Amino acid sequence: MDANMNSTPRITKETKRKIKADFERTPLKDRLKAKFVNLYFFQKVVWYIFRLVLLIGISYVVLYPFFTKIAGSFMSPEDFVDVTVRLIPKNFTLDIYKAVLTELKYFSAFRNTLIISLSCGILQTFVCCLIAYGLAKFRFRGNKLIMLLVILTMVVPHQTLQLSMFMQFRYFDIWGILSLLSGHASTGIEGLDAVLANIHLIPLKDGGVNLTNTYWPLLILSATGLAFKNGLYIFMLRQFFTGVPDALEESAYIDGSGTFRTFVTIILPLSIPMMVTVFLFAFCWQWTDDFYTELFFTTSKIVLMPDIVDIPTSLKTDYAGQNMYYAAIRNTCGLCIIMPLVILYAFCQNFLVQGIERSGLTAD
Amino acid sequence: MTNEVKLQSTVSAPKPKKRKIASLDRRKARAGWVFVLPFVIGFLIVYLPIILNSIRMSFYNLQIVTGGGYHLEWAGLENYKYALTEDPSFVQTLVAGLKELAFDVPAILLFSLFMAVLLNQKMAGRAVFRAIFFIPVILSTGIMESVEGQNILGSYMEEAGGINDGSNSSAASEIVSAIDIERLFSSMKIGTGLVEYVVDMINNIYDIVNRSGVQMLIFLAGLQSISPAIYEACRIDGATAWETFWKITFPMISPMILVNAVYTIIDSFTTNSNTVMVYINSVYQSQDGQVHSSAMAWMYFLLVMLILAAIAGIFSAYVFYQKRD
Numbered sequence: 073m074d075a076n077m078n079s080t081p082r083i084t085k086e087t088k089r090k091i092k093a094d095f096e097r098t099p100l101k102d103r104l105k106a107k108f109v110n111l112y113f114f115q116k117v118v119w120y121i122f123r124l125v126l127l128i129g130i131s132y133v134v135l136y137p138f139f140t141k142i143a144g145s146f147m148s149p150e151d152f153v154d155v156t157v158r159l160i161p162k163n164f165t166l167d168i169y170k171a172v173l174t175e176l177k178y179f180s181a182f183r184n185t186l187i188i189s190l191s192c193g194i195l196q197t198f199v200c201c202l203i204a205y206g207l208a209k210f211r212f213r214g215n216k217l218i219m220l221l222v223i224l225t226m227v228v229p230h231q232t233l234q235l236s237m238f239m240q241f242r243y244f245d246i247w248g249i250l251s252l253l254s255g256h257a258s259t260g261i262e263g264l265d266a267v268l269a270n271i272h273l274i275p276l277k278d279g280g281v282n283l284t285n286t287y288w289p290l291l292i293l294s295a296t297g298l299a300f301k302n303g304l305y306i307f308m309l310r311q312f313f314t315g316v317p318d319a320l321e322e323s324a325y326i327d328g329s330g331t332f333r334t335f336v337t338i339i340l341p342l343s344i345p346m347m348v349t350v351f352l353f354a355f356c357w358q359w360t361d362d363f364y365t366e367l368f369f370t371t372s373k374i375v376l377m378p379d380i381v382d383i384p385t386s387l388k389t390d391y392a393g394q395n396m397y398y399a400a401i402r403n404t405c406g407l408c409i410i411m412p413l414v415i416l417y418a419f420c421q422n423f424l425v426q427g428i429e430r431s432g433l434t435a436d
Numbered sequence: 437m438t439n440e441v442k443l444q445s446t447v448s449a450p451k452p453k454k455r456k457i458a459s460l461d462r463r464k465a466r467a468g469w470v471f472v473l474p475f476v477i478g479f480l481i482v483y484l485p486i487i488l489n490s491i492r493m494s495f496y497n498l499q500i501v502t503g504g505g506y507h508l509e510w511a512g513l514e515n516y517k518y519a520l521t522e523d524p525s526f527v528q529t530l531v532a533g534l535k536e537l538a539f540d541v542p543a544i545l546l547f548s549l550f551m552a553v554l555l556n557q558k559m560a561g562r563a564v565f566r567a568i569f570f571i572p573v574i575l576s577t578g579i580m581e582s583v584e585g586q587n588i589l590g591s592y593m594e595e596a597g598g599i600n601d602g603s604n605s606s607a608a609s610e611i612v613s614a615i616d617i618e619r620l621f622s623s624m625k626i627g628t629g630l631v632e633y634v635v636d637m638i639n640n641i642y643d644i645v646n647r648s649g650v651q652m653l654i655f656l657a658g659l660q661s662i663s664p665a666i667y668e669a670c671r672i673d674g675a676t677a678w679e680t681f682w683k684i685t686f687p688m689i690s691p692m693i694l695v696n697a698v699y700t701i702i703d704s705f706t707t708n709s710n711t712v713m714v715y716i717n718s719v720y721q722s723q724d725g726q727v728h729s730s731a732m733a734w735m736y737f738l739l740v741m742l743i744l745a746a747i748a749g750i751f752s753a754y755v756f757y758q759k760r761d
Contacts, residue, residue: 203474295474
């Protein structure tokens with residue numbers, strides 16, 4: 073080997089302007105041997121295979137429930153009593169999809185949920201950005217306290233509050249001021265009560281505005297950063313904004329830009345991947361949410377996604393494989409519900425990973 | 437004389453300048469308040485009444501009057517007394533729930549850290565794997581969770597597939613049979629508790645994968661923020677991957693472990709599938725159980741807060757911060 077390396081190349085003159093240098097190389101077999109037959113390479117290959125098997129295995133675990141759902145959704149009732157049918161349907165049919173899409177008001181549910189999710193998603197993203205920016209970049213008295221309160225809203229489970237939350241929006245009131253003005257509550261001053269009751273400043277029936285069965289409760293919660301998991305978004309965004317160098321804003325201030333303008337024109341464009349991440353979370357979690365929608369929408373006047381997990385009348389059967397078939401129908405409803413999210417995710421997943429990578433999240 | 441005047445002027449000169457800085461600070465502070473204003477308003481107008489009302493409710497008896505409206509009656513600590521002494525299964529459920537928490541949190545943390553390290557390595561198809569791993573975070577919530585709960589089809593199909601998706605645990609569908617593992621571990625002289633733990637973890641892999649999405653994201657972000665230069669220096673000094681993990685990655689990621697531990701505890705005790713939450717919900721649905729359920733929920737909340745504080749306290753003593761100097 074050493075001899076080869078040190079030996080001078082053989083130079084032959086081909087034409088007037090061209091020479092050819094021939095190095096004596098080690099034979100191909102030896103080179104390959106040196107490269108591939110050693111412990112280092114062996115270790116690498118073993119690790120590579122191990123990792124691949126593990127990742128594919130866990131991906132399979134993640135995707136398997138979706139496979140069974142998709143497989144079941146194409147089956148006809150006969151397939152559920154046939155023992156030989158497992159994942160691949162024998163009698164391929166689109167009946168379930170047809171019934172779900174036509175009989176269960178899928179499209180009106182889709183429209184209503186889209187309105188809610190889109191407006192809530194955008195509102196939550198923007199408001200959480202505002203709050204997080206305020207917490208990250210401004211040192212003011214009460215800063216720490218507000219951060220603590222944000223964490224508190226994240227920690228208190230919303231199930232704990234469901235009764236009070238329903239009451240709050242069923243009889244919506246701002247510390248009793250509205251019912252005072254409408255004359256339902258007593259002010260404690262004689263005379264004033266009667267006056268207020270007579271003039272009806274705000275027309276109210278029973279001491280509070282009934283906001284249930286409207287979009288308002290969700291919008292109010294979103295606009296104030298109190299909706300589902302907003303504490304997490306604020307936390308994530310705050311970490312991101314803390315990592316943005318101060319010099320950027322300072323140069324904007326020196327150029328005469330105000331704080332809000334700096335925020336909109338300098339900071340927001342920087343944080344688009346992060347914002348897409350938050351929007352994706354907010355949108356998807358609102359889309360599949362059944363806690364708030366069931367809490368605030370007590371009548372079925374506004375059809376939302378949770379309402380369409382049902383058995384269409386044309387598919388009702390007392391056939392032998394009934395339970396199985398109904399499960400498949402419910403699964404298909406679920407698939408129809410998440411279908412738009414899958415499409416959205418396919419477009420946004422790049423942003424999701426990027427947003428997280430760039431966040432430079434640190435816990436201090 | 438002139439000297440004195442000069443001295444005075446030099447002393448008094450910085451004064452207005454100083455005030456100017458203070459006013460800029462104040463202006464920035466005011467801007468900060470404007471930014472957090474939506475939250476403050478919402479907290480005061482919406483959230484605080486809800487919380488206060490919920491706490492108040494737990495001290496009252498609620499009677500719903502026919503024709504809408506309700507009637508409250510002061511009950512003192514009766515609801516709490518009821519939950520602790522009279523209710524047949526609240527205390528048991530609470531203990532079971534805490535056990536579950538103690539099982540879940542380490543499992544989720546270990547798994548998500550492991551997967552994050554794996555997904556952080558450079559390899560072909562990394563983006564695809566990442567996309568697949570985050571699917572449950574986005575899709576398996578809310579409605580899908582309840583659909584999954586009634587999904588008997590999956591368990592039927594998996595009899596052939598041999599995978600446990602968490603909906604039930606038939607002996608036939610366990611990936612690893614406990615006996616095999618037990619035999620392996622008993623020859624290694626490890627306690628049976630650990631064996632059971634590992635077997636449970638493997639069999640609940642679907643559940644764990646489903647619930648460790650956000651944690652994985654947070655760990656990934658933490659791993660990304662470690663400077664590659666440190667790893668390079670390690671490699672040059674001849675450290676193995678194992679040593680590098682324990683000496684570099686682990687300390688650098690330890691703040692994330694704290695954050696994730698806190699998040700996992702919060703998340704696992706607020707999900708709908710949590711045993712205590714299921715129980716509280718069932719109490720809420722039952723007749724005049726609303727007040728009982730809110731008393732229980734507040735007790736549970738206080739307990740979890742105590743655990744959270746204890747864990748955060750213990751962890752933060754061992755957390756390594758790079759910036760601290």
